Amino acid sequence: MSDVNSPEVSVIIPVYNGGSQLRLCLEALRSSCCSDWECIVVDDGSTDSSVQVACNLGARVACTSRPRLGPAIARNLGASLARGDILLFVDADVLVQPDTLGLVAAIMANDPTLAACFGSYDESPGAPNFLSQYKNLMHHYVHQTSHEEASTFWAGCGAIRRDVFLGMGGFSTAYPRPSIEDIELGYRLRAAGQRIRLEKRLQVCHLKRWTPRVLLRTEILDRAIPWARLILERGTLVNDLNLQTGQRYSAIAALLGLLAILVGLYEPWALTVTGLSVASLLTLNRVFYRYLAERRGLWFVVRALPWHWLYYLYSALCFGGVVLWHITFHQQTK
Numbered sequence: 474m475s476d477v478n479s480p481e482v483s484v485i486i487p488v489y490n491g492g493s494q495l496r497l498c499l500e501a502l503r504s505s506c507c508s509d510w511e512c513i514v515v516d517d518g519s520t521d522s523s524v525q526v527a528c529n530l531g532a533r534v535a536c537t538s539r540p541r542l543g544p545a546i547a548r549n550l551g552a553s554l555a556r557g558d559i560l561l562f563v564d565a566d567v568l569v570q571p572d573t574l575g576l577v578a579a580i581m582a583n584d585p586t587l588a589a590c591f592g593s594y595d596e597s598p599g600a601p602n603f604l605s606q607y608k609n610l611m612h613h614y615v616h617q618t619s620h621e622e623a624s625t626f627w628a629g630c631g632a633i634r635r636d637v638f639l640g641m642g643g644f645s646t647a648y649p650r651p652s653i654e655d656i657e658l659g660y661r662l663r664a665a666g667q668r669i670r671l672e673k674r675l676q677v678c679h680l681k682r683w684t685p686r687v688l689l690r691t692e693i694l695d696r697a698i699p700w701a702r703l704i705l706e707r708g709t710l711v712n713d714l715n716l717q718t719g720q721r722y723s724a725i726a727a728l729l730g731l732l733a734i735l736v737g738l739y740e741p742w743a744l745t746v747t748g749l750s751v752a753s754l755l756t757l758n759r760v761f762y763r764y765l766a767e768r769r770g771l772w773f774v775v776r777a778l779p780w781h782w783l784y785y786l787y788s789a790l791c792f793g794g795v796v797l798w799h800i801t802f803h804q805q806t807k
Contacts, residue, residue: 481578482510483557483635487547488565489517489540491526494680495565499530501678502563507574513554514565515547523565545644545654548628552638560635562628562655568599568678569630577632580672588667589659591631592675593617596768599680606769607777608683614764616671619717623671626659630677637667652695657703664707692784697791704792705799719757720785724792726753727785754782 484502488495495514502512514527518540527534535550552560559581563569580590593616598609616627626633628644641661648654662669730750736743755762758781765774 480509480511480557482507482559482561482574482632483551483555484510484512484561484563484574485548485551485555486512486514486532486563486565487517487544487551488514488519488523488527490519490521491523491565492521495523496526496530497680498563498565498567498569499527499532501568501570502574503530504571505569505574506571507578509578510561510574511555511557513551515551517542517544517547541649543646543649543654544628544651545648546646549643549646552635552643555635558635559632560638561632562630563677564629566680567594567629568680570677573630573675573677576672576675580670580675581632581634584670586668587670588637588662589626589631589633590670590672590675591623591627591629592672592677593627594629594679595676597678599678600682602682603773603776604685604688604780605681605683607765607773607780608688609679610765610768611761611781612679613676614761617673618760619671621671621673623669624659624663626655626662626669628655628658629679630675631655633662637662641665648699650695651691653699653703656700660703660707660709689787693787693791697788698795701792701795702799705795723754723757724785724789726750726757727782728789728793730754730782731786754785 486495486498491498499512499514512532514523514532514534516524516527516534516536518537524534524536533554535554537547537550548562559578561574561577577590581587594609594612596610596613598605600606641658643658644654645657648657659669727750730747733743733746733750737747761781762774762777765777
């Protein structure tokens with residue numbers, strides 16, 4: 474790590490009980506080719522050895538005022554202590570590549586009009602179980618096939634100029650859990666006329682092990698519902714990342730398929746609609762399924778189909794539920 478008083482890049486890592494993953498994260502950073510950087514680990518009340526691990530591996534350590542305030546507040550605290558002109562937010566379960574920091578610095582230096590940039594997970598996640606492999610590959614595919622001129626931000630590995638970040642007031646503290654605080658910041662950045670780039674060369678390894686319970690809780694409670702609320706509050710539905718047109722149609726097809734199954738219990742003709750919905754889902758997502766087959770084989774695709782369609786289904790249900798709540802709430806307050 475650099476001893477320069479004003480390093481070019483400040484890496485900020487929020488952590489709560491990071492365990493062995495935090496150690497691996499910091500060891501990967503220490504292998505960086507870039508020398509002009511600092512690392513700030515912000516502990517959010519860990520009960521394990523995260524603070525000691527961070528200290529032993531040379532990071533500056535800060536602690537939130539109370540435990541479990543959330544990564545948004547932790548990142549804001551790290552940013553307030555940072556000395557670098559560029560803030561690089563990295564999750565504690567992410568491994569950067571040796572050239573990640575240098576690539577970030579070069580991207581931001583080569584385009585002064587750029588306020589922020591972010592990357593994606595690579596194709597080789599740390600956890601070997603099926604669900605972790607599927608979730609990681611889906612994230613990688615969505616990011617790698619989305620617009621480079623982005624409409625949002627991602628804090629798993631995302632960089633932003635410090636003056637811009639501080640001028641925007643940092644991450645919203647309305648999210649006490651890991652949620653969509655990075656997406657919300659991205660929306661505010663774009664609304665303020667700032668440019669964000671999805672840099673497809675910027676890829677990192679994700680170590681998280683996904684289980685069905687953790688995935689559904691995270692996707693529904695921490696992402697789908699708050700994201701739907703954010704969309705309604707801002708009144709815009711951008712055609713980017715998980716909100717691309719094809720994904721919207723897929724969510725509608727999944728919902729119609731479920732409704733047709735329920736109606737089909739009494740009216741057999743409705744099952745024809747289910748068949749059409751399945752055909753639509755296969756057609757709309759054929760490129761993604763081909764990608765999965767090329768990377769993990771046909772059997773992997775077969776196992777991925779129900780999870781992918783479930784994703785579209787709960788996304789549609791959450792959005793519809795939030796819309797109904799929004800309409801009802803506003804009617805009651807009038």
